[in-house]
Amino acid sequence: MIASKSQYFYEYFSEWIKIYKYGAVRPVTYQKYLMTLRRLTELSPNLKICELDKRSYQTLLNDYAETxxxxxTMDFHHHLKSAILDAIDEGLLSIDPTRKVVIKGKTATKRKNKYLSQFELQSLLKNLSLTDSPNWDWLILLISKTGLRFSEALALTPNDFDFSTHKISITKTWNYKGAEGGFMETKNTSSKRVIPIDAPLAVNFETLTKDLAANELIFVQGRVFNSTxxxxxxxxxxxAGVPVISIHSLRHTHASLLIFAGVSIAxxxxxxxxxxxxxxxxxxxxxxxxLENQDNDKIMNHLSALDVNIRAL
Structure with missing residues (x-):
């Protein structure tokens, strides 16, 4: 179908995700676009591209934000905006209806703890049962020290470790959500990386995996559920008496502790x-x-220490 100004917006968006997103993003991400399409179809089945203006688009977002x-709502908006900008490039719209849009939404529910403090993490790690063979406690230790995604950690084999230089190569993920499992691509190109690890962790995993084949999965034996x-x-x-967090929160914990340690964002x-x-x-x-607030306090303390007599004007 050739796009036209009289085309329904949901039809244009449906074609857009097939052309630009199918095969270009991970299956789980593509499913999110399909969910956006379903909600768009439900909320505005009669909205045509030629009727897209600031008021109609804001009304669409407001309706979505009610539930x-x-x-x-912001994620929903970003999906639609990407398609709308392409519609503008195609000459189907003369103005950007998403400009200065107001994002609303229900009051956020109380979130679970996203990360532990250094003291809390140390308390947690002290309770690990690190056996002579790979178990979930070893995976918990690994993620807490590397910030790996759960699917990345599951895909590791001894061959991914360089024990002499203390590094791990991340080149794939494990499809733990699928019944058959199997290796998958990383989340994005940047996810393919080499991560330095500390010497004790490298020694531990070299010993832990010495009886495994080079390409044998370290943690996966049959179907894996993240709930387990x-x-x-x-x-x-x-x-350990610390806040309950999820396995993904260990990744947040790792990053948070690095930020507090002064490691650059890059x-x-x-x-x-x-x-x-x-x-x-x-x-x-x-x-x-x-940290910026802490830095401001340090700046003020430093300036206060510069004791000079300033003559009143």
């Missing part, structure tokens, strides 16, 4: 495999602001 939190690992982590958190973004530094800044904005 979704602000961040979810999260249950183990929940038990460990309660035993280095953290590279270590985490983020596609841009902006992603890292947005994800950990609350911590960055906390």
């Amino acid at each position: 979704h939190e602000r961040q979810t 690992v999260n249950s183990r982590l929940k038990y460990l958190c309660k035993t 280095s953290i973004a590279k270590r985490l495999g983020h596609s841009s530094v902006t992603t890292t800044q947005e994800t950990y904005l609350h911590i960055i602001r906390e």
Whole structure:
């Protein structure tokens, strides 16, 4: 179908995601675009491209925001905006209806803890049961020290470790959500990276994997559910007397502790495999602001120490 101004917006968006997103993004990401399409079709089945203006677009977002939190509404908006900008390039729209849009949404529900403090993490790690063979506790230790995504850690084999230089190469992920499992591509190109690890961790994993074949999965034996690992982590958190977090929150913990340690955002973004530094800044904005407040206090203390007599004018 050739795009035209009289085409329904949901039809244009449907074609747009097939042309620009199918095969270009991960299947899980593509499913999110399809979800956006379903909601767009439900909310504005009769909205045509020629009727897209600031008021109609804002009304669409307001309707969506009635049943979704602000961040979810923002994600919905970003999906639609990308398609709308292409519609402008194609000459189907003369103005950008998304300009100066107001993002609304329901009050956010109370979130679970996203990260532990250094003291809390140390308390958690002290309760790990690190056996002579790979188990979930070893995976928990690995993620806490590397910030790996759960799917990245599951895909590791002994061949991914360079024990002499203390590094891990991340080149793939494990499809733990699929019944058949299997290797998959990383989340993005930047996710393919080499991560330095500390010497004790390298020695431990060299010993731990000495009886495994070079390409044998370290942690996967049959079907894997992240709920199983999260249950183990929940038990460990309660035993250690620290807030209960998820396995993904160990990744946030790793990044947060690096920020507090003064590691640059650029280095953290590279270590985490983020596609841009902006992603890292947005994800950990609350911590960055906390450090900025601490820096402001240090600046004021430093300036106050510069004791000079200033003559009143």
